[in-house]
Amino acid sequence: MSDGLADGYDLVIFDLDGVIYLIDKPIPGAAEAVGRLRASGTSVAYATNNASRRAGDVASLLTGMGVPAEPGEVLTSAGAAAAVLARRLPAGAPVLVVGADALRAEVTDAGLTPVSTAEEKPEAVVQGFGPDVGWKVLTEAALAVRAGATWVATNTDRTLPSPRGPLPGNGSLVAVLRTALDREPDLVVGKPQPGLFTTAASVSGAERPLAVGDRLDTDIQGAVGAGMDCVLVLTGVSGPADLLAAPPERRPTFVADNLGGLFRAADDARLPxxxxxxxxxxxxxxxxxxxxxxxxxxxxxxxxxxxxxxxxxxxxxxxxxxxxxxxxxxxxxx
Missing domain, CATH: 3.30.300.290 (GMP Synthetase; Chain A, domain 3)
Known part of the structure; x- marks a missing residue:
């Protein structure tokens, strides 16, 4: 057995955007790192705040990048949000969907009825990232929330990492409604809430999971909240200056330039x-x-x-x- 950082853990939970890929382009070395973990017998899972793809679509995207993945290894904030609403609302309840088709499909699969207007009297509004989200649907969402609908956000990531630099994320779209309504969402499902991490560990039966992310305010804070060791990789949103200024709830266990750090000695990455x-x-x-x-x-x-x-x-x-x-x-x- 080697003495690499990842060897001390039985599950590695990866964030996706900024860790494995940037939008739709793989980050160099990511496929090799995941393959090396699998070859060593370490379980792998993926937990993403991005609600624009379903678990099966994410698994297909990863596999196409040379990162073999099964839908059951992928947890998305879209699926988690739909599951939360299914527990809170009666079967077939109307839910106004702000986001991509993937979120609408998750709501349908959860036994709820996706709708598009406030006139359809939705009992909840679920808001996730979608590249085509615009003023019209945000207006309907604002009207529905004012009328009493529960407002659930899949996540509040301000930005999405991309090869061109940070792009507006779901948090920026949530901010539009926050400004219009002068209030916060009733519930935020994704990271930094610990649910995606704890669910991944529970599904795999892991006793000592390790989380890997690129954002201090979501990935790392979520892992810390879940009581898990975590690695910040500097391939996405948060950089060295952010790490130096991190408050205690956003301080990772380790830091690495990239996923290659998982196979170096743990003591060469431990903080501080x-x-x-x-x-x-x-x-x-x-x-x-x-x-x-x-x-x-x-x-x-x-x-x-x-x-x-x-x-x-x-x-x-x-x-x-x-x-x-x-x-x-x-x-x-x-």
Whole structure:
């Protein structure tokens, strides 16, 4: 047995957007990482806030990218939202769907009746991401909620990662209704709520699951809330500056450049690194300043600096000493 980070876990739960792919393009090394886990006997699951695809469609997309997946390994916020509504509403109850066809299909499969207008007197509004969501359906949703319909959001991700940069996500669309209604949704189903993680672990029978995500405010916070160890990979939304500023409920167990970090030693990724110096880097803390000197692996520098900022040094107090430190902090936007 090797001493890789993932070897200490019996299930790895992956987020998708920003971890395995960006919209519809695989992230380099993702297929190889998942294949390596499967070859070692480690179970794999996928938990996504994106409500625009059904589990079977996600599995087909992954398989087409060289990442073999079964529908039963995929948990989506669309399916979770429909299941929640099915438990709360009588069979056949009308539900106004704001989102993609995948969300409408999940509502139908849950034994409820998808509708499109407030005049159809929906008992609930379920809102998920859809690239064609526009003013007309948002208007109907606002009218329905004002009339007393329960408002359920699949997730509140502000952005979606893409090869072109962050794009508006479902949270941005939820914000439209939040502004119009001057209130919050009655329920948010997806991450950072822990349900997708705990369900994945329960379905697989895992005793020691590991979550992997690219967003501190959803993936990592959800895993922390579920009591799971977790890895932040820097291939999606959250970057080093975000990690340095993370509050306790959004602090991952490990950090890695990409999924290759799952097969390196756990102690080379664990957060924070309190040694003061390691791998050619040194961090000196003086009051509200943390000075970074030296040169080496950026992840090591990040782990050292997390020790400083998570213990009270403001991110604005991080300063470079060496030229390599200056270049690194500049690349992080600091």
């Amino acid at each position: 690194l309190d040694a003061g110096s390691a791998g050619g880097w040194r961090v000196t803390v003086e009051g509200d300043r943390a000075r970074l000197d030296g040169s080496g692996d950026p992840i090591t520098a990040l782990r050292l600096l997390c020790s400083a900022t998570w213990n009270g040094v403001p991110v604005t107090g991080v300063e470079p000493v060496s030229p390599d430190a200056a270049a690194l902090l500049d690349s992080w936007g600091l």
